[in-house]
Each structure stands twice: as C-alpha cells, then as structure tokens.
C-alpha cells in the first residue's frame with residue numbers, strides 16, 4: 001500500500017476503531033460525530049484518503065458529488081427535511097480541521113447563526 005492513512009477516520013474505515021455508522025457503500029461512509037455540535041451531527045467521508053478539498057483532483061469529481069448526495073440522504077433519514085440542515089467542510093488547521101481526511105459535517109436539529117463563527 002502506497003500510503004497508510006493513519007488518521008482516526010482511516011482507522012474507522014478499516015474497522016480498527018468503532019463508529020456508529022448510519023450509511024456505508026463501496027465509496028463513502030457516514031457515522032455519528034463522537035462529540036456532537038448539534039442534535040444531529042453526522043460525518044460523511046470518502047473511503048479514499050483525500051486530505052481536504054485542496055487535495056482533491058478532477059478524478060475525484062464524482063466522489064465529491066457523491067459526498068453531497070449522501071449528506072442529503074442522511075439528513076433526510078435523520079428527519080431534517082422540513083427544518084433543513086447545514087453542511088460544513090473545514091479545510092486546513094487554521095479554520096478548524098483537526099482530522100486530515102476529508103469529511104462533510106451534516107448538522108441539524110437546532111438553529112444556526114450566520115455568518116458562522
């Protein structure tokens with residue numbers, strides 16, 4: 001294997017540490033955030049190790065689209081269709097990225113301020 005993906009999400013993908021999965025297929029995985037910032041807080045990740053949006057290429061276009069579609073499906077299944085939901089992707093430590101494997105936060109179930117903090 002050319003790279004290890006030693007991030008915590010790499011370990012979750014490989015089943016080395018547990019997670020509360022809500023959706024999984026060959027390309028993506030969705031699981032509950034261990035430290036939820038809202039009543040609904042799900043993380044949707046690609047199984048391919050992409051560090052963040054800067055690391056994605058043209059070859060990832062379909063996979064990136066699938067992350068968005070999966071996020072919407074997860075939000076629907078979590079009962080957020082009426083009230084809506086927020087997607088957040090932190091790209092870089094300076095703006096709050098703490099796990100260096102691309103992830104889409106699906107947040108809902110409460111009011112959100114704008115602009116975000």
Ligand code: AMP
Pocket residue numbers: 008019032033034035036043089090096097098099100
């Ligand atoms: P970010 O700060 O955007 O990189 O988001 C990383 C998110 O991963 C945070 O919201 C953490 O609470 C969450 N997180 C860290 N470790 C785990 C884990 N083992 N299972 C689920 N979520 C996790």
